[in-house]
Amino acid sequence: MTRIAIVYHSGYGHTARMARSVAEGAGAGAQLLAISAEGELPADAWAELDEAAAIIFGCPTTMGGPSWQFKRFADASSKVWAAGRWKDKLAAGFTNSASINGDKASTIAYLITLAMQHGMLWVGTGLMPANTKAAQRNDVNWLAGFAGALAQSPADAAPEEMFPGDLETARLFGARVAEQARRLTRA
Amino acid sequence: MTRIAIVYHSGYGHTARMARSVAEGAGAGAQLLAISAEGELPADAWAELDEAAAIIFGCPTTMGGPSWQFKRFADASSKVWAAGRWKDKLAAGFTNSASINGDKASTIAYLITLAMQHGMLWVGTGLMPANTKAAQRNDVNWLAGFAGALAQSPADAAPEEMFPGDLETARLFGARVAEQARRLTRA
Amino acid sequence: MTRIAIVYHSGYGHTARMARSVAEGAGAGAQLLAISAEGELPADAWAELDEAAAIIFGCPTTMGGPSWQFKRFADASSKVWAAGRWKDKLAAGFTNSASINGDKASTIAYLITLAMQHGMLWVGTGLMPANTKAAQRNDVNWLAGFAGALAQSPADAAPEEMFPGDLETARLFGARVAEQARRLTRA
Amino acid sequence: MTRIAIVYHSGYGHTARMARSVAEGAGAGAQLLAISAEGELPADAWAELDEAAAIIFGCPTTMGGPSWQFKRFADASSKVWAAGRWKDKLAAGFTNSASINGDKASTIAYLITLAMQHGMLWVGTGLMPANTKAAQRNDVNWLAGFAGALAQSPADAAPEEMFPGDLETARLFGARVAEQARRLTRA
Numbered sequence: 001m002t003r004i005a006i007v008y009h010s011g012y013g014h015t016a017r018m019a020r021s022v023a024e025g026a027g028a029g030a031q032l033l034a035i036s037a038e039g040e041l042p043a044d045a046w047a048e049l050d051e052a053a054a055i056i057f058g059c060p061t062t063m064g065g066p067s068w069q070f071k072r073f074a075d076a077s078s079k080v081w082a083a084g085r086w087k088d089k090l091a092a093g094f095t096n097s098a099s100i101n102g103d104k105a106s107t108i109a110y111l112i113t114l115a116m117q118h119g120m121l122w123v124g125t126g127l128m129p130a131n132t133k134a135a136q137r138n139d140v141n142w143l144a145g146f147a148g149a150l151a152q153s154p155a156d157a158a159p160e161e162m163f164p165g166d167l168e169t170a171r172l173f174g175a176r177v178a179e180q181a182r183r184l185t186r187a
Numbered sequence: 188m189t190r191i192a193i194v195y196h197s198g199y200g201h202t203a204r205m206a207r208s209v210a211e212g213a214g215a216g217a218q219l220l221a222i223s224a225e226g227e228l229p230a231d232a233w234a235e236l237d238e239a240a241a242i243i244f245g246c247p248t249t250m251g252g253p254s255w256q257f258k259r260f261a262d263a264s265s266k267v268w269a270a271g272r273w274k275d276k277l278a279a280g281f282t283n284s285a286s287i288n289g290d291k292a293s294t295i296a297y298l299i300t301l302a303m304q305h306g307m308l309w310v311g312t313g314l315m316p317a318n319t320k321a322a323q324r325n326d327v328n329w330l331a332g333f334a335g336a337l338a339q340s341p342a343d344a345a346p347e348e349m350f351p352g353d354l355e356t357a358r359l360f361g362a363r364v365a366e367q368a369r370r371l372t373r374a
Numbered sequence: 375m376t377r378i379a380i381v382y383h384s385g386y387g388h389t390a391r392m393a394r395s396v397a398e399g400a401g402a403g404a405q406l407l408a409i410s411a412e413g414e415l416p417a418d419a420w421a422e423l424d425e426a427a428a429i430i431f432g433c434p435t436t437m438g439g440p441s442w443q444f445k446r447f448a449d450a451s452s453k454v455w456a457a458g459r460w461k462d463k464l465a466a467g468f469t470n471s472a473s474i475n476g477d478k479a480s481t482i483a484y485l486i487t488l489a490m491q492h493g494m495l496w497v498g499t500g501l502m503p504a505n506t507k508a509a510q511r512n513d514v515n516w517l518a519g520f521a522g523a524l525a526q527s528p529a530d531a532a533p534e535e536m537f538p539g540d541l542e543t544a545r546l547f548g549a550r551v552a553e554q555a556r557r558l559t560r561a
Numbered sequence: 562m563t564r565i566a567i568v569y570h571s572g573y574g575h576t577a578r579m580a581r582s583v584a585e586g587a588g589a590g591a592q593l594l595a596i597s598a599e600g601e602l603p604a605d606a607w608a609e610l611d612e613a614a615a616i617i618f619g620c621p622t623t624m625g626g627p628s629w630q631f632k633r634f635a636d637a638s639s640k641v642w643a644a645g646r647w648k649d650k651l652a653a654g655f656t657n658s659a660s661i662n663g664d665k666a667s668t669i670a671y672l673i674t675l676a677m678q679h680g681m682l683w684v685g686t687g688l689m690p691a692n693t694k695a696a697q698r699n700d701v702n703w704l705a706g707f708a709g710a711l712a713q714s715p716a717d718a719a720p721e722e723m724f725p726g727d728l729e730t731a732r733l734f735g736a737r738v739a740e741q742a743r744r745l746t747r748a
Contacts, residue, residue, distance in 0.1 A: 064487035072442035099316040099331030105292035113438035116708035119687035126680035129286040133341040144286030147677035154320040251674035259629035300625035303521035306500035313493035334490035473690040473705030479666035503660040507715040518660030528694040
């Protein structure tokens with residue numbers, strides 16, 4: 001079974017819900033690892049990251065980039081980098097924010113930059129966009145994220161009000177990461 | 188009268204229509220300068236750019252970045268850069284593409300990078316996003332662009348079918364650039 | 375006197391030294407505001423930011439982006455954003471890291487993204503690069519930063535061992551921001 | 562034999578020389594495909610791209626991004642994208658420019674964006690930086706590129722004057738891409 005670690009920070013529960021959809025898509029080998037409100041991760045979660053074939057990074061987009069709690073986790077990964085422990089693993093990323101565009105691309109770009117410093121391989125959604133006049137809000141990849149999975153939840157929407165299409169997109173994204181992780185790890 | 192040059196490339200007419208909205212917002216000093224299908228700009232348009240207090244760059248987002256025609260124009264501006272002729276001018280940018288997100292942010296980031304090499308100042312939309320549950324497609328800045336003005340036109344929509352809200356956003360953006368250009372140029 | 379606030383985080387003292395060079399260049403109106411090791415800023419520093427004509431953001435580049443402490447400060451500025459209190463101010467940024475390139479561009483890009491959400495104007499170094507065969511490490515803008523001022527200090531170099539050329543670049547950058555702030559605030 | 566296509570544009574020969582180093586590292590399966598001065602690629606080169614297990618994109622950084630000729634090639638790949646013909650292939654990128662930093666990161670970021678739209682996987686250099694006080698210009702990855710391979714050639718340096726360390730970095734990068742391509746394609 002290919003182990004897929006999903007390490008994420010969620011401020012209000014939306015990104016956590018998205019993370020669960022990603023995990024559902026990734027299947028039996030998926031493990032959810034939550035970064036705390038102070039940007040910390042337990043030691044056993046760090047150990048889990050070392051063991052995983054793929055690491056999926058997730059966080060909300062706040063003030064134009066990854067939440068500071070996620071960045072604190074990323075900064076703490078400098079020791080892992082120095083030891084090369086994530087090198088050659090597969091990496092991927094997802095984010096949620098309140099606005100339609102609103103700098104989600106900046107967050108995904110950062111997650112790629114982090115993964116590249118670690119010497120990981122990056123995989124995106126592999127999804128085509130729903131971008132004709134007939135497109136509906138709940139179509140798969142309506143938000144049109146390629147480098148990472150995107151969700152958009154209005155500023156006054158509770159996690160349970162997230163768009164089903166965004167969650168389905170997250171699920172398909174999780175399935176894709178798991179598929180590519182298997183491709184990379186088969187003998 | 189503060190001169191505002193809007194230099195743009197449009198492949199199918201959508202970005203051209205957006206450019207006209209930007210010009211309308213920028214007011215009497217606005218001048219539209221079109222880059223050709225081969226990425227070329229007439230000599231008098233280059234001269235106009237030298238005279239302008241502000242230059243607004245516009246192009247479609249194609250395959251994740253500015254259209255090649257716009258990039259050809261940007262590459263041709265290396266002579267202007269070497270002479271420092273756009274230094275200290277105000278700059279801004281806008282883009283249109285078929286998908287909701289779909290790498291419009293990548294295009295705007297490039298336009299900023301270009302302006303910074305030229306030693307220009309950059310101004311964005313200055314607009315708040317429409318991002319609550321009550322938000323409508325034609326609200327101002329529904330797409331939530333901050334660093335530049337964004338428009339999204341479905342892949343099968345003609346220029347005349349562009350969203351009025353995106354065009355109004357472009358108009359307000361043009362007005363803002365003109366206002367800031369006046370601020371920079373008053374004695 | 376035009377007030378220029380330089381708000382920065384420094385982990386080991388290099389970015390702090392760079393900030394002092396920026397302040398020296400910015401002149402009499404410059405004020406240095408330090409973000410703490412926990413990513414916090416005192417209330418009077420927040421008030422100073424509200425009063426400034428220009429805000430210069432500075433932080434080290436850690437793991438491919440702004441230090442988490444800076445990002446925590448940026449996230450805390452969401453209240454300022456909602457109230458529009460930094461709108462129309464001038465903004466600029468600088469960063470230091472150990473490697474020659476090493477994702478300093480990612481940090482500067484984030485600082486621009488933050489400023490754009492706030493509706494600020496952005497100004498870069500306005501400096502030409504020193505990029506011929508005759509170029510020396512301590513030439514002005516040897517690192518060739520346009521969108522923001524860059525410094526590079528080897529991983530085993532103390533703050534007092536920083537390159538004089540990088541500090542002179544920072545000083546000239548500070549002078550430029552102050553000059554453009556005066557341009558924006560006169561009459 | 563795993564086929565590695567290296568598709569590149571070179572304006573003055575530096576990027577072409579870098580491409581040859583990448584090809585040398587990639588080994589027997591490597592094929593060099595040159596984009597013309599008009600941004601065009603022969604039909605058989607397009608066919609070669611379809612057959613490759615990995616595609617390595619290369620171009621100079623001009624005016625803050627990929628050369629327009631490369632962008633024209635990228636725009637022409639929209640048909641390939643619509644048909645999904647590069648999906649699941651491995652991708653990587655490299656660039657050369659005259660300045661030390663000078664927006665090479667912007668070019669690499671664009672190449673990633675392009676690859677992600679195509680649904681490809683991305684691999685970087687996997688190299689640690691040479692960033693201590695003892696570091697020398699010709700050390701491997703002195704420029705510290707992670708997401709892609711970087712070369713810097715002074716504005717007045719001929720291709721034959723390129724830094725051996727940058728070319729060795731390119732060679733190791735080519736070897737890494739080939740190694741990861743084999744990992745992805747083995748039964």
